[in-house]
Amino acid sequence: MASADELKEEKRRLIEQSDQYRQALAGEFQNLKASTAWVPRTVGIVRATSPLIALAAPAIGFLLRRKKKNEPPKTDHKNGKSEKGMVAKALLLFEVFRKAKPFWDHFQRSRERRADNSRRTERPAIRQK
Numbered sequence: 001m002a003s004a005d006e007l008k009e010e011k012r013r014l015i016e017q018s019d020q021y022r023q024a025l026a027g028e029f030q031n032l033k034a035s036t037a038w039v040p041r042t043v044g045i046v047r048a049t050s051p052l053i054a055l056a057a058p059a060i061g062f063l064l065r066r067k068k069k070n071e072p073p074k075t076d077h078k079n080g081k082s083e084k085g086m087v088a089k090a091l092l093l094f095e096v097f098r099k100a101k102p103f104w105d106h107f108q109r110s111r112e113r114r115a116d117n118s119r120r121t122e123r124p125a126i127r128q129k
Helices: 004-035 038-064 083-128
Strands: none
Touching: 038 083
């Protein structure tokens, strides 16, 4: 059987070792926190801009599309533009706006909620002063 002094020494050694491990873990958590500090801001930016990106993709594709080289432009001699082309563009714009409206509404509601939440959190801070 181990003597009382040996047990006390073992207990002291284990306590020191656990303190060292605790300090090492605290240091690692600090490193982890510092290395992932960018994540909340990036997620916020992505959430804020995702409706705009979703809206911009079809518009950019529409603007950057290329016309076929072999096909001559069809005009009805009305300022050099085809009436059929104008109607098609108007219908396309209507369809894009119809699909974009839910994104825009969601974007507006989320901005209003953030503004309300920031007002709620600011008021108690002002009252404490």
